[in-house]
Amino acid sequence: MTRAVDPEGRAERFIALEEHESTHDRLVWGMRQNRDKAVAGVPEWEELREQASQIKEHTLTHLDQYLEQFEANATNLGAHVHWARDAEEHNAVVYEILQAHRVKSLIKSKSMLQEECGMTPYLQKRGIEVTESDLGERIQQLSDEPPSHIVVPAIHKLRSDVAALFAEKIGTDPKDSDPHSLTEAMRQNARPKFIAADAGMTGANFAVAETGGFVVCTNEGNADIGTSVPPLHVASIGIEKLIPRARDLGVFIRMLSRSALGSPITQYTSHFHGPRRGGELHVVLVDNTRSDRLGSPDFWHALKCIRCGACMNTCPVYRRGGGLSYGATYSGPIGVILDPGFDLSKYRELPFHSSLCGSCTEVCPVKIDISDQIYKWRPIVAAKGMLKLSKKVGMSALGMTLAHPAVFHAAESAAESALEHLPRFLPYNPLNPWGRHRDLPTVPKQTFRQWYLENRRKS
Amino acid sequence: MKVGLFIPCYIDAFFPEVGVATLELLERLGCSVEYPLDQTCCGQPMANSGCQDDAAATEDLFVHCFQDFDTVVGPSGSCVHHVRFHLDAIEQTPQARKVRAGTRELVEFLHDDLRVAAFPWAAFPHKVGLHDSCTAVRGLGHVRPSERVNEPYFSKTRELLAKVPGLELVELDRPDECCGFGGSFCVTDEAVSAKMGYDRVYDFHRHGVEYIVSADMSCLLHMKGVIDRLKLPIKVIHIAQILNGGPP
Numbered sequence: 001m002t003r004a005v006d007p008e009g010r011a012e013r014f015i016a017l018e019e020h021e022s023t024h025d026r027l028v029w030g031m032r033q034n035r036d037k038a039v040a041g042v043p044e045w046e047e048l049r050e051q052a053s054q055i056k057e058h059t060l061t062h063l064d065q066y067l068e069q070f071e072a073n074a075t076n077l078g079a080h081v082h083w084a085r086d087a088e089e090h091n092a093v094v095y096e097i098l099q100a101h102r103v104k105s106l107i108k109s110k111s112m113l114q115e116e117c118g119m120t121p122y123l124q125k126r127g128i129e130v131t132e133s134d135l136g137e138r139i140q141q142l143s144d145e146p147p148s149h150i151v152v153p154a155i156h157k158l159r160s161d162v163a164a165l166f167a168e169k170i171g172t173d174p175k176d177s178d179p180h181s182l183t184e185a186m187r188q189n190a191r192p193k194f195i196a197a198d199a200g201m202t203g204a205n206f207a208v209a210e211t212g213g214f215v216v217c218t219n220e221g222n223a224d225i226g227t228s229v230p231p232l233h234v235a236s237i238g239i240e241k242l243i244p245r246a247r248d249l250g251v252f253i254r255m256l257s258r259s260a261l262g263s264p265i266t267q268y269t270s271h272f273h274g275p276r277r278g279g280e281l282h283v284v285l286v287d288n289t290r291s292d293r294l295g296s297p298d299f300w301h302a303l304k305c306i307r308c309g310a311c312m313n314t315c316p317v318y319r320r321g322g323g324l325s326y327g328a329t330y331s332g333p334i335g336v337i338l339d340p341g342f343d344l345s346k347y348r349e350l351p352f353h354s355s356l357c358g359s360c361t362e363v364c365p366v367k368i369d370i371s372d373q374i375y376k377w378r379p380i381v382a383a384k385g386m387l388k389l390s391k392k393v394g395m396s397a398l399g400m401t402l403a404h405p406a407v408f409h410a411a412e413s414a415a416e417s418a419l420e421h422l423p424r425f426l427p428y429n430p431l432n433p434w435g436r437h438r439d440l441p442t443v444p445k446q447t448f449r450q451w452y453l454e455n456r457r458k459s
Numbered sequence: 460m461k462v463g464l465f466i467p468c469y470i471d472a473f474f475p476e477v478g479v480a481t482l483e484l485l486e487r488l489g490c491s492v493e494y495p496l497d498q499t500c501c502g503q504p505m506a507n508s509g510c511q512d513d514a515a516a517t518e519d520l521f522v523h524c525f526q527d528f529d530t531v532v533g534p535s536g537s538c539v540h541h542v543r544f545h546l547d548a549i550e551q552t553p554q555a556r557k558v559r560a561g562t563r564e565l566v567e568f569l570h571d572d573l574r575v576a577a578f579p580w581a582a583f584p585h586k587v588g589l590h591d592s593c594t595a596v597r598g599l600g601h602v603r604p605s606e607r608v609n610e611p612y613f614s615k616t617r618e619l620l621a622k623v624p625g626l627e628l629v630e631l632d633r634p635d636e637c638c639g640f641g642g643s644f645c646v647t648d649e650a651v652s653a654k655m656g657y658d659r660v661y662d663f664h665r666h667g668v669e670y671i672v673s674a675d676m677s678c679l680l681h682m683k684g685v686i687d688r689l690k691l692p693i694k695v696i697h698i699a700q701i702l703n704g705g706p707p
Contacts, residue, residue, distance in 0.1 A: 007648075008647065008648045008649070008650065008651070011648070011650055011651045012649070012650035012651075015650045015651065015654050016650075021654070025658070029633070036605070036606070036608050039608050039609065040608045040609060042609075043609055045608075045609050046607070046609060046610070314606065316636060316637045316639065316655050317648070317651050317655075320650075320651045320654045320655060320658075321650075321651050351509075352508075352644070352647060352648070353648060353651075354641075354644070355593070355637050355639055355640070355641030355644050355648075355652070355655070356507070356593070356641060356642075356644075357593035357597070357637035357641075358593055358594075358596075358597035358598065359593075359597070359604070359606060359635075359637070361597070362597060362604050362606035362607065363606045371597075375507075375545070377509075378507070378508065378509030379509040379510075379511050380509070381509055382508070382509035382510050382511070383509075387508070387509065387510070388647075391508055391510075391643070391647065392510075394643075395504070395505045395508050395510040395513045396510070396513050398504055398505060398513070399505045399510065399512075399513030399514060399515075399516060399517060400513075400516075401499075402468065402499045402500040402502070402504075402505075402516075402517040402520075403499070403516030403517045403519075403520055404499075405496070405497040405498070405499055405520070408468070408499040408500075412471070412472045433645075433646040433647075433649040434645065434646055434649070434684065436649060436653065437649070437653035437656070437657070437685070437688060438653060438656065438681070438684030438685050438687075438688050439683075439684050439687035439688045440684065441473045441680055441683065441684065442473075443472070443473065444473065444474075444475055444476075446475055447471050447472055447475055448466050448470065448471045448474075448475035448477075448478030448479065449466075449471055449494075449496065450475075451475050451478070451479060452478075452482070452494050452496075453496075456482075456494070
């Protein structure tokens with residue numbers, strides 16, 4: 001078995017950084033509150049959710065047709081369309097395009113798919129300089145960390161962290177943690193790289209089958225600099241990004257940024273229809289386990305995701321433990337249900353990094369049953385024999401105790417006689433973990449059953 | 460009305476007074492209540508950990524204990540939620556289907572089924588904070604979830620508490636934030652669970668509540684652990700106890 005990521009341990013270390021955790025919780029919960037306010041301004045929100053969900057379900061159940069339609073229309077617009085079965089093929093296709101154009105350096109705007117494919121390290125290893133154009137993502141790149149949030153990748157960092165990072169990497173004054181001057185310093189540092197880049201890369205939020213165009217939403221215009229300055233544009237698009245018609249955008253664009261940040265729309269919603277004059281456009285359509293998921297009755301709905309991050313913002317576990325605790329490309333509730341599909345063994349602990357509160361399902365703009373899917377991943381982990389030993393043994397003992405009334409009542413009596421006997425019938429041995437931050441319950445003199453026998457069944 | 464009383468394992472062991480209050484309350488409201496003596500648990504602890512095989516015998520026992528009742532009432536949202544929505548480690552026999560469909564959580568039974576108009580014996584002159592459990596909010600629909608901002612507000616729990624003279628409900632900063640209990644999550648994800656518990660309890664404390672009331676004793680068990688550790692002047696109480704006129 002692959003070594004599992006340890007979300008609980010990582011979360012514990014983040015929580016130990018008290019200021020980080022409390023700031024993170026406050027800021028991320030603030031995004032949830034802003035989402036609530038924005039949604040309140042759209043009375044037909046629940047209808048939009050239903051429409052969005054239905055459009056995605058329709059598209060996913062006719063995906064072969066829409067992909068071919070997109071390919072034909074994009075090609076007519078002058079784009080080169082490539083297909084990639086998995087991450088490796090994606091990276092190889094991208095590298096081949098870049099090599100053919102003798103690309104030495106490129107700028108890319110944030111793309112979860114390119115993260116998922118591990119593209120940046122792949123290209124860097126082959127001598128290509130990669131610069132992120134999204135400020136938060138650039139911070140993460142300089143920190144050698146993956147994004148901790150789909151929309152706000154460096155949200156887990158304090159201003160002082162960024163000041164220290166920039167002082168080390170781009171020579172700013174370590175005492176200066178003013179966001180404006182830090183941003184300006186990064187602008188001065190990154191602009192020359194943007195101007196000199198040989199290629200620009202983006203992902204896509206939506207690909208429209210009927211037009212062959214695609215849409216990239218950003219708040220910094222960072223996708224636009226990458227596609228406007230260098231002559232070559234390469235876009236990586238997951239096959240689940242398809243929507244049938246341009247008019248369907250009206251549903252999704254209204255929901256995306258309201259769900260994410262609570263703003264009515266992203267600052268930039270850029271539509272790409274073929275290469276710009278004198279330029280070249282390549283589109284790489286990527287599967288990378290998506291077809292497998294499409295064939296799964298319990299989990300295919302996760303492909304509806306539009307990567308808004310609303311489930312992260314509302315998740316009480318994500319807010320406390322931070323996005324890096326998931327140890328995966330996708331964090332938060334959506335990560336919990338996506339990551340095991342990539343590597344069950346590595347991500348086997350993630351379905352348990354949830355209190356199953358269900359808030360994620362309620363905020364999801366495309367009505368993914370996220371919480372139910374988290375629950376459904378658990379027996380899959382158990383059936384593969386991948387549960388932690390303590391849990392495996394504990395649940396087996398608990399199951400046997402609770403299946404036999406006499407055994408259960410004997411265990412209760414043992415607990416009654418002395419508190420230290422508790423672990424005998426609460427077999428996940430709660431004493432140590434529970435007692436670290438919480439007092440134990442007192443054990444009453446009588447169980448309810450004993451009271452009932454004395455008071456209601458005197459005969 | 461004949462009712463089978465379902466007292467979850469941890470209430471039986473740790474909070475018998477909640478079982479007693481539930482029983483007395485149902486009797487006061489004219490129900491003929493019977494407590495099947497062989498019941499233990501609904502199977503949720505094992506099933507929530509993914510251990511369907513370990514849950515099956517307990518789920519079988521649950522069905523066996525309650526198959527003769529048309530209505531089963533339990534004072535716990537999460538356990539009732541398990542019975543209704545997740546009792547699927549066992550074969551779905553007619554008996555299993557009958558028990559699942561007939562199992563009601565106390566608040567919904569009082570509010571939807573009995574439509575209780577008044578609790579003349581109850582009075583609770585205290586500042587109270589309400590904690591609806593996540594399964595009660597988003598699983599059983601006791602209250603409009605905070606995420607559904609455009610739907611008309613309702614809360615079955617509040618409607619019941621409004622019938623108790625003297626009780627003053629206090630508003631929180633985060634009305635339905637999870638307390639972090641989450642079953643075995645509270646020990647396997649200890650740091651996150653405890654931090655969620657602290658944050659939840661401090662929300663109540665900031666607003667000066669004397670009592671935290673809930674229809675779910677498991678959340679209260681968790682928050683009581685936090686309150687006792689922090690030595691805060693807050694007590695926890697199950698809604699059955701308030702509606703039954705107690706505690707003294």
